[in-house]
Amino acid sequence: MEYDWLSLLPHLILAGGAVVLVAAGAASRRFAGAVAPYFTVAVAAATAAAALMLWREPASSWFGALTVDPFFVIFAVIFAATLALVALLSARYAPLDGSDRPEYYALLIMVTCAVTFMASATNLVLIYVAIEFSSILSYILVGYVRGDRLSGEAGLKYFLYGAVASAVMLLGFGLLYAMTGATDLAAVAANLPHMGRSFETWGYVTVVTPSGGAAATLSPVFIFLAFGLILVGLGYKISAVPFHMWAPDAYQGAPTPVAAFLSVASKASGFAVILRLVLTLHGALDLVYGGWTKYLAALAVASMVFGVVVGIVQTDVRRLLAYSSIAHAGFALLGIVADTQLGFASVIVYLVLYAAMNIGAFGTVAVIGHVTGGYDLKDYAGMGRRHPVLAAALAVFLLALAGIPPLSGFFAKFYVLAALIDRDYIFLAVVAILASVVALFLYARVIKPMYFGKAEGEDVRRFSPAAAVALVICFLFTLLLGVWPQLLVAWAKAAIIPLLPRI
Amino acid sequence: MTITPLHFVGVSALLFGIGLLVVLTRRNAIGVLMGIELMLNAVNVQLVTFDRVYGPERLDGQLFSLFVITVAAAEAVVGLALILAVYRSRGTVAVDDLHELRG
Structure with a gap:
């Protein structure tokens, strides 16, 4: 079998880039620290270019363990773009002063490598390893600020929640393996509907017999249990209620550019795994009692309602954005609940548009925090007069997150709702719209003091040109994709169609 | 009495349950970490059983368990480093004392 090494290039560039940066850091700390952000941007650009080159290539599979296809390409580009923007935002970010800079960027590149593996993995072993790879690096990044009490606390909390959630998810993977004798997703999908091996059998059994006997009466319970356990780990990754508890703490305690990365790339990677599992195991999922979409819908509604309601009472802007990102995870999940081509495509569209506006929002908060030293709603009073450009940018990003029409957030929500209404899920659509209306109040809580509050306090620092470049890019995407989303929808559909289950 | 895979599943479930109980009841972060390790090893028992x-010609389960052991080691390293960082700044590793972040 011939292997197409070119198809591994996006992964290899990221892994190589991180190693080079660590080596450069060991050779000359001053030099490596100075060029690290720009080197990271170059690595991200090379990764995106290598991924885009593979767009028209036929999907190539490595031992069935990972599959490089258009679906992977779209996610790899999201991750690479996130990496570049987060690197620019971190370039002069003051709270990171005193921590090791070259290693910070190396970790950022590595965690991007991990999430690209999550988008390409099609084997339970590799999916598990990729998820843990990205989680473990994220714990380090959240707790990266040396000597900072909050950063350390956030890192440890994130670690404890994450390690338990992933252990539970691993038990789900173990059950899937126990039932099918395979770790390859395609083989799991093929064996699961007629798993007939009795749990009483011992010794070497090589033939899969059609269902019958004791195992047949056990199977629905175990299939339900396996998918339920896996959902715990993936729900934690996308921070859906009730697995969201870590998100507000981690986003508040982490360096804010890292929070931007977690809320965009980490979440998107979770969705990539969910989409792959749902699309590949579609036939097996139908065996879940009462229909699997019902359970995802419950998760989605809980996330949207809880996110906006609890978010409204927050006073720290980073916590407020964390609850907003929980609500957005719920909204995007609804696309999967629709269970149609448009539904799955709308999730990808949602993630791309959400990436631009959410990095923009977190980025502006990071820049304002850097300049004024404050992250509390009180510190935002009068920002419209103190920093008119930053305040206007933040207002635009927040209105985009709320889904106000000319901006990209509107189209993100529009396609998900269209998919829901196509399937006559009117109740879910109404709940989603109501949650979006309430979310407008959430964002208004930040916008109001900026324009109607009295300016207080002095600036402590000037903001860096690198961060400004990142914000301008996010701003252009938020405006342009709102005017012209058709191309993106076409791409998302092209990525989804080859994966759709043949029904 | 013959030993069947179901018995191993029972042992694995018991270990996992004990691990979860340790995670939920321990106040000390290192204790919680030990509970997590127990949960991972419970899954390993299940993987090698199946x-x-x-059959002997397929080694997916053993392979999977080797990866789990490696990941568990990496997780323990990072976990202990984070616990050490928190201990240096606060002088305690009790999970209940992690309450400065709230809204």
């Missing part, structure tokens, strides 16, 4: 059920 590796034997499915």
Whole structure:
């Protein structure tokens, strides 16, 4: 079998880039620290270019363990773009002063490598390893600020929640393996509907017999249990209620550019795994009692309602954005609940548009925090007069997150709702719209003091040109994709169609 | 009495349950970490059990368990480093004392 090494290039560039940066850091700390952000941007650009080159290539599979296809390409580009923007935002970010800079960027590149593996993995072993790879690096990044009490606390909390959630998810993977004798997703999908091996059998059994006997009466319970356990780990990754508890703490305690990365790339990677599992195991999922979409819908509604309601009472802007990102995870999940081509495509569209506006929002908060030293709603009073450009940018990003029409957030929500209404899920659509209306109040809580509050306090620092470049890019995407989303929808559909289950 | 895979599943479930109980009841972060390790090893028992059920020519289960052991080691390293960082700044590793972040 011939292997197409070119198809591994996006992964290899990221892994190589991180190693080079660590080596450069060991050779000359001053030099490596100075060029690290720009080197990271170059690595991200090379990764995106290598991924885009593979767009028209036929999907190539490595031992069935990972599959490089258009679906992977779209996610790899999201991750690479996130990496570049987060690197620019971190370039002069003051709270990171005193921590090791070259290693910070190396970790950022590595965690991007991990999430690209999550988008390409099609084997339970590799999916598990990729998820843990990205989680473990994220714990380090959240707790990266040396000597900072909050950063350390956030890192440890994130670690404890994450390690338990992933252990539970691993038990789900173990059950899937126990039932099918395979770790390859395609083989799991093929064996699961007629798993007939009795749990009483011992010794070497090589033939899969059609269902019958004791195992047949056990199977629905175990299939339900396996998918339920896996959902715990993936729900934690996308921070859906009730697995969201870590998100507000981690986003508040982490360096804010890292929070931007977690809320965009980490979440998107979770969705990539969910989409792959749902699309590949579609036939097996139908065996879940009462229909699997019902359970995802419950998760989605809980996330949207809880996110906006609890978010409204927050006073720290980073916590407020964390609850907003929980609500957005719920909204995007609804696309999967629709269970149609448009539904799955709308999730990808949602993630791309959400990436631009959410990095923009977190980025502006990071820049304002850097300049004024404050992250509390009180510190935002009068920002419209103190920093008119930053305040206007933040207002635009927040209105985009709320889904106000000319901006990209509107189209993100529009396609998900269209998919829901196509399937006559009117109740879910109404709940989603109501949650979006309430979310407008959430964002208004930040916008109001900026324009109607009295300016207080002095600036402590000037903001860096690198961060400004990142914000301008996010701003252009938020405006342009709102005017012209058709191309993106076409791409998302092209990525989804080859994966759709043949029904 | 013959030993069947179901018995191993029972042992694995018991270990996992004990691990979860440790995670939920321990106040000390290192204790919680030990509970997590127990949960991962419970899954390993299950993986190698079914590796034997499915025959000697396929090694998916053993392979999976080797990866789990490696990941568990990496997780323990990072976990202990974070616990150490928190201990240096606060002088305690009790999970209940992690309450400065709230809204």
